[in-house]
Amino acid sequence: MSCFTDMAISQKVARQSAEEGYCERCSTRRAILVDCCELSSDFSILLSLYQESEDGDELIALIEQDWAIFSPAVMDRKALLNDLLPETVGVRYATSQPMDNAAQRRWVALKDELKYKNRFFPESAPDAKELAELLGLLVISQNDLPKSFFRARVQRGDVALGLGDLVAPPIGVAQAGRANPPGLSYLYVASDPETALAEVRPTVADVVAVAQFEAVRSFKLVDLSDPRSLISPFRLGLEALSNVRAEMAFLTMLSEDLTRPTPAHKAAYDYLATQYLCELIKRIGYDGVRYRSSLNTGGHNFAFFDVTALSPVGLRDPLFVSAVTLNTVPSSAA
Template sequence: MNNICESCFEDKELKGFILSEGEIKLCDFCSCSNNKVIAIEELLDFFDELLGNFESHSEGSGVSSLISLIQGDWNLFRNNGTGSKFLNIIINRLALPFFNADVPVQYSQEILSNVNYWFKLKEQLKWERRYLIDINYLTDELGWDGFFESKFAVGKNDILYRARLHQNTNDEKFSPEKMFCPPRELSTAGRANPMGIPYLYLSDKQETILYEIRSAYLDEVSIGKFSVKKSLTEDVLISDFTEKPTIYHPTEVNKKIKSKLLKEYISRDLSQPLRRYDSELDYIPTQFICEFIKTFTGVKGLKFTSSLHNVGNNYVIFNQDIFECIEVNKINISKVEISYN
C-alpha cells in the first residue's frame, strides 16, 4: 500500500495538505478513486515526529492503545480501522519501538512532566509562595507562554449574556449599567479574578448563564445581552479553550500536545462550579494562570466550556469597558431539573 487519500483522515490541516499536494488516484486504504491521494512516504517525517511523543507502557491507569490515544485526543483518522492499518505500515517502515497500533502507550515522560507541573504549581500558589513564582521556569523551561497562541476575535454582532438574581419579588429589571461588574471595592474573588480586580463573566447561551448563577425555581432574574462596543477599532481577541485542535503541525507536534493537555487541565479547573463552602485559596491557581495568559498573549479574555451546562460556553473578559449591555429582560424560572450521584 502506497497511496492514501484525504478522506481517510479527519485532521483538517492534514486533509488540506493532501488536497494541495496530491493527485487523483486510487486510494489503497479505502479504494476510493475520486479523491486526491498522496504517497505515504510523504508523511513519514510527520508520523516519525508524532509517534516519538509516545512511550510503550504496561497496561494500567492512564494507558491506552496507540490508536485509541491518537483517535481519542486528536481524531486524526476517519476511523480506528483505517488508522490501525495505516499506523501498522508506518511503524514497520520507521522501525519504531512499537509492535503495532494496538500496543499500550502513554505520552512521553517529558510531556507528562511538563503539563503535570500544573498540579505542583497549584500547591505552590496556595501553600508555599504566591507573589514570587519562578515565571522564567514556566516560560524558558516549560514553554507555557507559547501554549495559548490559539485566539479568535469576538464579532461585533455576537451576543453574550450575563444574569443577575433579584432579591425581592416584583422588583423592576436591572438597568444596563447595573448588569456590569460591581465596583472594584466590592468585587469578590472568583475562579478567574482576584478580589478587587473585577472581570466580566458572560455566557454564549441564556440557559447557560442561568445554570451558572444557580437560579432556582420561581427566582426572578434579569438577563443582559452584551456585545462588543461598536466604536471599538481593534479586534477583541480571546484565548480559546474550547477549540478542537489539529495535530498536523510539522516541527510543532510536541508543543501542540503539551498545549492541548495543559489547557484541558486549566479549563477543567476554570469551569469547576463555585460551592458555598469553597475556600478562596482554591481560586488562586486559576486567577494566576488567567493573569499569566493575559500578560503573555495580550488577549482580552478566555473562552471555556461550562461544566454546569455543557452545550454552552463561558467567557471571562478582563476589561468590561470593551463591552456594552444593549438590552435587559426580566424572566421567571419556571422549572429546575436536578441530577445526583
C-alpha cells in the same frame, strides 16, 4: 474531510480534492474525498513521538490519548490509521518521551503553593515565555466568536433589574471568581442566554434578568475550552511537537479547573491557580479567555479582563424559573 476533527487535516483535504461522494468510513453522504496515501506524509510526523515496543500499545490508542484528530463518526479509526500509515500495521508502540504525569504534578504543586506557601511569587509558576508560546496555539479567530454575548443576574426583591445592573461589578467590590482575584473587576459573559441563565444557578421561583452585550472593539482571546482538540499536531515542527505534547496535560488541567463548578465558600482558595494563570495571560497581552460551561453542555463562558470591551445593548424579557434539574455527582467530587 468528515473523518477528521483536526482543522489542519480537514483544510488540507478541502484544498487537495474536488471529489465529493459517500464516505464509507464515517457514513457521510456528501463528503469531500481524498486517498489516504495523500495524507500519509502528514501523519508520519506523529511517529517521532512514539517508538516500537513489544510491550507497548496500538498506535491508535496512543494518538487518541494525546490528540483529537479523528471524528467520533469514524466507525473503525484503527483501520483508517492503518491506511494512513500502512507501515505501522501490526506494530506496537510506546511514547518516546513518557510524560510520567509531570505536568499534572506541576499543576498540583502550583495550586498547593499558592494556597499554603507563596501567594504572589510561586516558585512552581510556569515560565512566561513557554506559556506565551503555548497560548499562541489557542488564539480564537474573530470569526469564531459569537456576535452577541449574554450575562444574567437573579433578581433580589420586587424591583426589576435594569440594564445597568448587569454590567461588571465596580472595582473593589468584585468577589473572587474563576479568573479574577477579589477586588479586580472582570466581565463574565456567556455564549448564549441559556448558558448565562445556568451559570447564575437559579432556584425555583427565582426571576432572572438577562442582558445582551456586543463588542465595542476587536480583542484577542485565548480558548481554554478544550486545548487537546484545538491544537493540531500537523501545524507544529518536530521540536515543538514534543514540547506541546508534554505540556498538553497542564493546559488541560487549567481548562478543567476553569470549568469545574466550585461552591462559593471554597472559591477564595480553589480559584487561586486559575486566577494566577489568568493574570499571566493578561500580562502576556490577551484580553480574556474562553472556557466551557459545566452547567450547560455545549455552552461557553468568557472572562474579559477589560470590562469596557463589551457594551450592554438590551435586556431580554425576565425569566421565571419553574424547575431546576439536579444531577448526582460521585462522592469524591463533593
